[in-house]
Amino acid sequence: MSHDNVSSLAPRRAAIIETDAQALETARALAADFVREASQRDRERRLPLPELERYSQSGLWGITVPREHGGAGVSRATLAEVTAIISRADGSLGQIPQNHYYALEVLRVNGSADQQRRFYARALAGERFGNALAEIGTRTAAERRTRLTVDPQGGWRIDGSKFYCTGALYAQWVPTATVGEDGIQRLAFVRRDSPGVEIIDDWSGFGQRVTGSGTVLFKNVAVPDENVMVLTDPAAPANTIKPLAQIIHAAIDLGIGQAALADAVDFVRERSRPWVDAGVERASDDPLTIGEFGRLFIRLDAARALVARAGRILDAATADASPQNVAAAAIAVAEARVLTTEASLAAGSKLFELAGTQSTLDPLNLDRHWRNARTHTLHDPVRWKLHAVGNYYLNDAAPARAGTT
Template sequence: MGSLTDAQIDHTQHPRVNSSDPVPPRPRPATPPHLLTGDEDAIAVATGLAAELAKGAVLRDREGLLPLTELDLYSQSGIWSILIPKRFGGPGLSHATLAKVIAIVASGDPAVAQIAQNHIAIAALVDLDATEEEKARVFGWSLSGLRFGNAFSEFGGKDVTDFKTRVRFEGGEAVVDGEKFYTTGALLSHIVPIVAVGDDGVYLVFADRETPGLSVTNNWSSFGQRTTASGSVRIDNVRVPRERAVKLKDTAEHPSVQGPVSQIIQAAIDGGIARAAIEDTIQFVKTQSRPWIDSGKPTAGEDPYTIAAIGDLKLRLHAAEALLESAGRAIDKGYLDPSLDNVTQATIRTAEAKVLTTQIAIDATNTLFELAGTRATLAQFGLDRHWRNARVHTLHDPVRWKFFHVGNWYLNGVHPPRHPWN
């Protein structure tokens, strides 16, 4: 697929990442999304969606085009409400199915897949911490097709938990001030949930994208995951009705699967990146690569070292996918019975999966070029996006600490910390 020129791109329909192009709030959906009917339906929907996303993934990455049409297709698929309990009108599917579905979508385009990460994690957090009335409100928004962005992380604090954004309450209103970065999906969302600190704890404040005082900047400049709409959000005296502020529980006092749910989505995206890279490696070796002269083979696919390397990648991918499923089952158990031991098991198994998906994503995207050869680096193929996406997305939280927490549990019986990065 050839590159589009500036003259050929309609920036109203295809605004660029990290540009001054205006990106107004997205129109709200005219019809509700598809309601997933079960595991098989979810997997079938994800498979079809991944095929559609893959068609323009190279072009969007190369030109830095925000996935407006693709995101509408994704949020109308029903996947964004996959965890909403049946008693609130959702499909209430398992976390194991969630991991499988996200990995499939990410194999089509991991940048688009990541945009839903915060929406799904926020819905899960509301399920764990909110009142019944608050749950009904937030789940109703999701089931109607409204997209949640993300105003969680901040830039420049001493660590990721050092929140400066504040919320105060005046009469019937919650008033928020602060600034956020890494705000994946906020640019193209309908509602922006803001994490803010109040006098009595931490709140999740749901503000409409067009709320006065809420400004979203399209300034994500990373070399990978380029089209995730991960810019920054400024919050100046943003006022919303008091009932839109959900007080969050302290996970130190109330064990929950909040962290593992967020983490398994991240791990699944890395697994999807690895799967796509391996498949592209196989296809390129079969159709484009030449055999090395010392192999004495007529085709690159008959090179014994290449064959062994593909076997190694596939084995490690399948091991990572098996751990993702195991982690999902452990999260299901911890969700139904959030005892300290069950939550720890969910956290440990998810950490194990995160380690393997990180390793296979980075190794597969690097090995792609070793096996496919110099020709694979040509811009026309866009294969470098796999490595760039893997390298950036796996930085979400350091896997070196996963090894420590896993080892400390098995060796010393020390429960791992409970927070969104674990």
């Protein structure tokens, strides 16, 4: 289904958030609203256009804009916490701006002063950046076939097909990963209404159902030179772009796991029956159930602590992007991603084991937590993060640049 004219794409002037505390307060207020119909949106695959409008107009989509450009320049730890808060309310809403923040980090690291001035202003005005990064059918996830060619009349032309384009359906801009004739990967900021751009709502994953993570097609799309910047340069020093993207992924999984655990607590307190051998009146007094809840709370608390720690280490690398600092940040974020993956999946699964057969009834839609966690944690393999962490501590080996650690 094509959505070239999705409504609510004309941004109004967004609020400006000035501090980390204000960002967290705003996120909590929005989350309290977003959670109310999260299950219905998932069940119906209802596009969250009104919610996204409130989300971006709240100013939260501009909180990573540096202070010198008028933004709050919040800490990476705060960005992760904001993401977890929203993801606990609705995992899809938590994921949609992930690549928006990623694009702003590419802009911070690789953009020119003029590009930063223009696109930071657009983010602060409430405009949303989606993404067209990944492709299907390439040899590896890092390979790109979408071509960026020089336009003899000036600027560039883009041709190709993208998938997993989270947020593009809802965006005014579609930052697009391309490869030039010189083999260099560049990020092109493409207006979503550019002639030749087609955005198709064909995401059919069983989780994260309303992220809009479908297809974007580019057919001889013109993009001016001033909207194109280097994405990856193998000769350049390591930077914070990938760790920034990865800590947001960790925070999304953390929020999904916290939501599953909260629903499990409510169900066991209010509806579950104790097992006959427990000898108690309430399921919440079953000693084996209590122990399993203790295990889940510990795992999710540990996951939250690792995400916060990774944010602090990433802040240090953002301030001083030395190879040592960037490597430490990448590893800290990888550690957080391992634990948030495991904890979110455990919470989504244990919910049913502890709550009992009633919890599987379809109208409750409690399976959305596991579906969301299982879908989102497939973004990149945890087994390679375990390898990167072990190799770093055992062999003093910095993480590989080509991966998504």
